[in-house]
Amino acid sequence: MIDLRRLHVLRAVAHYGTVTAAARALHFTPSAASQQIRQLARDLGVDLLEPQGRGIRLTPAAESLLAHADAIQARWEQAELELRADQDEPAGPLRVGGLAGAVSALLAPMAVRLRERHSRLTVSIQELGLPESFDLLFEGAIDVAVVEATPHNPPLSDARYDQRPLLDDPFDLVVPADHPLARRDRVDLADAAHEDWIAPVVDSACRTHVMSACGAAGFTPSVVHQAVEWNVTAHLVAHRLGVALIPRLAHLTPDLPITRIRCVGNPHRKILTCTRTGAHERPAVAAALRELRDLAPATVT
Structure with a gap:
């Protein structure tokens, strides 16, 4: 019989990539998490982890077991739903x-x-x-x-x-309110190719979207400033430090001297x-x- 608690530890190792990270997420010590994996391996009579450089990797047996473990988790969610079938009101x-x-x-x-x-x-x-x-x-x-x-x-x-x-969350070109492009209802990003740009920081998910949208318009933006928060980006635009692509879902400080312009081609996330x-x-x-x-x-x- 498989101990589902030990199986959950193996799922966490696969998700987080290391025993240490999995143990941290599960509030175990690394040694306790390792012990759970070793005991699960003994119960099944197979190796579940093997060395890879300074780290570890899942064995083919572990990968096969995880496919079943994910299915068990989904069935457990379904079982809870069926047990509460008479409780239709959200609570x-x-x-x-x-x-x-x-x-x-x-x-x-x-x-x-x-x-x-x-x-x-x-x-x-x-x-x-x-x-x-x-x-x-x-x-x-x-x-x-x-x-x-x-x-x-x-x-x-x-x-x-x-x-x-x-x-689909469209990106708008955001420019200072007195910028020549601000008078347009819609703009081709290529018209902003020679502007200074304010972009998300390099490790931001939206950095890829911004660079891809500009690439599709035929240019690589000259990124002068970088920001984490969209509202910070908007303030930099308001100070005439560059232009930016900002998703419409982002809430910006009201009354900033900026203009949001829809883009030809509808770049979006x-x-x-x-x-x-x-x-x-x-x-x-x-x-x-x-x-x-x-x-x-x-x-x-």
């Missing part, structure tokens, strides 16, 4: 998280609607980045995440997660909802997803 705690723009434009109004319609449901919200959103979903610390699609996300085929499109596989049918999660889908169209008009 209890619902933990949601997402990127900053999604918190202000989507998750906050979603929480208000859920509070008005389901008095027994309690919603808590966290602002989260990547890959933290996927880590907390994996750990069961949140139930729904709103994330942007990036090359670093788990693939859509990852059996642990149910990732679904929510909306894709925003997804993500739950653990099997969890999207839980009444509370299903209610949250319905509200998000209802709110999404109005956020980027």
Whole structure:
């Protein structure tokens, strides 16, 4: 008989990449986590980890076992749903998280609607980045995440997660209010090719989107300034330090002397909802997803 607690430790090692990181996430000591893996290997009569340089890697037997472990987790979510089938009214705690723009434009109004319609449901919200959103979903610390699609996300085929499109978030060219381009209703990014640019920092998910949009317009932007937060970027634009691409979902300080201009070709990022596989049918999660889908169209008009 497989001890499911030990199986969960193996899943954590696969998710975080090292025994130490998995132990930290599970609030174990590294030696205790290693002991759980060794005992699971003895129970099954196979090797689960093998050395790779200074680290470790999963054996083919472990990879095969993990495919079953992910299926077991999804079935467990389904079992909980069926056991509570007579409890159709959303109730209890619902933990949601997402990127900053999604918190202000989507998750906050979603929480208000859920509070008005389901008095027994309690919603808590966290602002989260990547890959933290996927880590907390994996750990069961949140139930729904709103994330942007990036090359670093788990693939859509990852059996642990149910990732679904929510909306396309367009990027607008943001320029000082007195910039010559500010008079246009729509702009070709190539017209800003010779401007100084303000871009997300190099390790930001949106850096790739900005550089790709400019590349599609036929140029590499001259990045003079970098910022983490979109509102900081907007303030740099307001001080005439450059132009920037900013997603429409980003809430900027009102009354800044800047102009947002729609772009030819509609460069955008894709925003997804993500739950653990099997969890999207839980009444509370299903209610949250319905509200998000209802709110999404109005956020980027």
